[in-house]
Amino acid sequence: MLSRNWRARASAFPRPLAALLAAATVLSIGWALFTPPLSGPDESGHAAYVQQLAQTGHGPHAGDTDGKPVSSEMEALIGWRNLDSVIGVATARPGWSAAERAAWERAVRDADRGDGTGPNPLAQNPPLYYGYDAIAYQVGRGWSLPTRLLLMRLANLPLLWIVIGCGWLAIGEVFRRAGVFARTVGTGAIALLPMVTFMSGVINPDIALTAVSTAAIALSLAAVRIGPRPATLLGLGVLAALAVLIHARGLALLPPIALVILMVLWRGRRDVSAGRLLGLGAGAVLLAAIGVLTAIAISNGHAGTTSFSGEVTGSSSSGLGDLSGLLDYVWQFYFSPLTGMAPPPADVVLGYRQIFVEQFLGGEFGSLEVHYADAVYRALQVAQGLGLIALVVVFARRWERVRAHAAQAVVLLGFVVSTLLLLHVAAWQDLAAPPHASLLAGRYLLPLVSVFAIALTAVVASVPPRAKVVLGSAVLASGAALSVAGLLLTVVRFDA
Amino acid sequence: MRRLALATMAVFLVVGAFGIAKVLHHPRDAVTAVATPAPLHDMTPITLKPGQQACEDAVALSPGTRVIRIYSGAPTPEVPQLRVTVHGEGYRAQVLSPAGAGAGTGSDGVYDTRIPAPSRSALTTVCVQTAQRSGQSAILAGSREARVRSRSTTTVDGRPSETKLGLVLLSGGPRSAASHPKEVLQRAAAFDPPFIGWFTLALVGLLAVIGVPAATVWAALRALRDDGV
Numbered sequence: 001m002l003s004r005n006w007r008a009r010a011s012a013f014p015r016p017l018a019a020l021l022a023a024a025t026v027l028s029i030g031w032a033l034f035t036p037p038l039s040g041p042d043e044s045g046h047a048a049y050v051q052q053l054a055q056t057g058h059g060p061h062a063g064d065t066d067g068k069p070v071s072s073e074m075e076a077l078i079g080w081r082n083l084d085s086v087i088g089v090a091t092a093r094p095g096w097s098a099a100e101r102a103a104w105e106r107a108v109r110d111a112d113r114g115d116g117t118g119p120n121p122l123a124q125n126p127p128l129y130y131g132y133d134a135i136a137y138q139v140g141r142g143w144s145l146p147t148r149l150l151l152m153r154l155a156n157l158p159l160l161w162i163v164i165g166c167g168w169l170a171i172g173e174v175f176r177r178a179g180v181f182a183r184t185v186g187t188g189a190i191a192l193l194p195m196v197t198f199m200s201g202v203i204n205p206d207i208a209l210t211a212v213s214t215a216a217i218a219l220s221l222a223a224v225r226i227g228p229r230p231a232t233l234l235g236l237g238v239l240a241a242l243a244v245l246i247h248a249r250g251l252a253l254l255p256p257i258a259l260v261i262l263m264v265l266w267r268g269r270r271d272v273s274a275g276r277l278l279g280l281g282a283g284a285v286l287l288a289a290i291g292v293l294t295a296i297a298i299s300n301g302h303a304g305t306t307s308f309s310g311e312v313t314g315s316s317s318s319g320l321g322d323l324s325g326l327l328d329y330v331w332q333f334y335f336s337p338l339t340g341m342a343p344p345p346a347d348v349v350l351g352y353r354q355i356f357v358e359q360f361l362g363g364e365f366g367s368l369e370v371h372y373a374d375a376v377y378r379a380l381q382v383a384q385g386l387g388l389i390a391l392v393v394v395f396a397r398r399w400e401r402v403r404a405h406a407a408q409a410v411v412l413l414g415f416v417v418s419t420l421l422l423l424h425v426a427a428w429q430d431l432a433a434p435p436h437a438s439l440l441a442g443r444y445l446l447p448l449v450s451v452f453a454i455a456l457t458a459v460v461a462s463v464p465p466r467a468k469v470v471l472g473s474a475v476l477a478s479g480a481a482l483s484v485a486g487l488l489l490t491v492v493r494f495d496a
Numbered sequence: 497m498r499r500l501a502l503a504t505m506a507v508f509l510v511v512g513a514f515g516i517a518k519v520l521h522h523p524r525d526a527v528t529a530v531a532t533p534a535p536l537h538d539m540t541p542i543t544l545k546p547g548q549q550a551c552e553d554a555v556a557l558s559p560g561t562r563v564i565r566i567y568s569g570a571p572t573p574e575v576p577q578l579r580v581t582v583h584g585e586g587y588r589a590q591v592l593s594p595a596g597a598g599a600g601t602g603s604d605g606v607y608d609t610r611i612p613a614p615s616r617s618a619l620t621t622v623c624v625q626t627a628q629r630s631g632q633s634a635i636l637a638g639s640r641e642a643r644v645r646s647r648s649t650t651t652v653d654g655r656p657s658e659t660k661l662g663l664v665l666l667s668g669g670p671r672s673a674a675s676h677p678k679e680v681l682q683r684a685a686a687f688d689p690p691f692i693g694w695f696t697l698a699l700v701g702l703l704a705v706i707g708v709p710a711a712t713v714w715a716a717l718r719a720l721r722d723d724g725v
Contacts, residue, residue, distance in 0.1 A: 019715035098617035184719035473504035481512025496673035
């Protein structure tokens, strides 16, 4: 009976989704195996956090501490296998030689695993993702550090599957009659977006935040459709808590989730008693609040006061005090400067093309030093521009349908506006204060990947049938080609 | 419709395959190790008067290493010849950089000095000085950039230098990744657990190169079938 049920469920599982999950899994394993240890974005800091947590039960500290940023064991690996040298420098190579391996094996023999108490610049991050990854670390406890690091990377696979699965569900919520092909194209845009699988192949909480955000978007879309149910509202509360316990950028999920809860409660006011509505709303808020307070307490305990809220109040005292500077910066991020506009106070300020096209849509790998040819990014920029124009046309031509699904549109817009607002405010504050660093990165947009997929599906679903097939096939094949090319570029960069 | 989808995807995948083939066949420096990367943006000169010596320690030699590359900080046709000494872990060699003007003599920006083949991998110290005991100083390219990092320390006349000397080891002239796939995979496997060797990585690579496009095509065709078109 049980096996029959299981078989029935398996046969009901969408086959195109299964194929995309399989493709993304192969890519993720490929990234995990072919990217040298600790060579992903800020990976040594993230891995050091996991190791410290797993070894001692406490996260590392930031600022003035007596310890070391990484453990003696990790220090030996980084030093003798040349892994610090390769970070962001395309001409550097990791230490492959037998002599370096032998020197590392000698150095690591009695090396301490738990003395990486800090200063770790990532100590301000809340501990949820690191605690999750610490399970993989503990599984590999008896093996060498590179093996444990590989296990920690592979532990991201379930998070990747959540991103893709929830993307499929979110698209299905918005386009209930668009057909399997359009849904497959949208989900393929997630599964085959090179940055999604790349980030799932390195130790970094961004993939966990992407998983939670994608789940929150899917659940929000479902919540506005089915109304106030305990599972949806309390589920949103849990996801809000998880998001802030993963990363301070998870704060961006709080306003849209609050908006969704209010919308759902308002729309359900006639069908459900006021007491029940109040209870559900209060329960969701309580869950989110527990998450926020816990994250703040842990984060500030490890990195000094205001470190967690630093994502919004910034590292500078001038940041939010200079609103016209912020507006000028945001304008110049997307457009050419207007007359009289002062450039942001930094030597290098990344804009729309670098963040949205190069680092998000196309992808940059390793520690951002592995690129495609510039022609690829130019082609992607043109495709993205055409896609945006097509989206506007679709909205204009199908305005009545958009209005009929206004709640879903508001949900999606809420997540986009809140995320971009937080990213720009945080980036401006880093730019405004010395050392005027440009810290915005394309991977920070990954929590919006399902919105990107929904926008793409809207365009694909709106064109005539033959054009739909051509456009959708082009999107899927481009994603597959870019993903494989990104992986091979990484192999060539590090090992050829 | 499914034929149309197949044809469209074939076009994009063939273009992708062409791009990938181009990357794999593009000649690159045949690097066996990078002790310290060359300066990225801001070169800081290391000036060696005749008799002065700059050294870099913990430089990894492989059996395939044939050339030591040092960067010139002032490439002109009259750059002085260098004497390069390598010693450590049973290996010792003293060689001169190519004389005159031309490729690898320093006049083109790089001193490519050939060394005898090491019998095994070894950690060595590489020292550089001008070949002549009098005359012109050698100006080598170093870096103080924060992003240029290495475990090797640079010393000048035995004193630690804040400027790191760019030093790269090569097996010979440029070659493509496609010309030595097994070596590329062996290098990639150097960091993986012992049970994941170059052959396993080859299988994963093949699965990615063939399986990912195949799964994508299958997903599209199956979705169209599910839609009844």
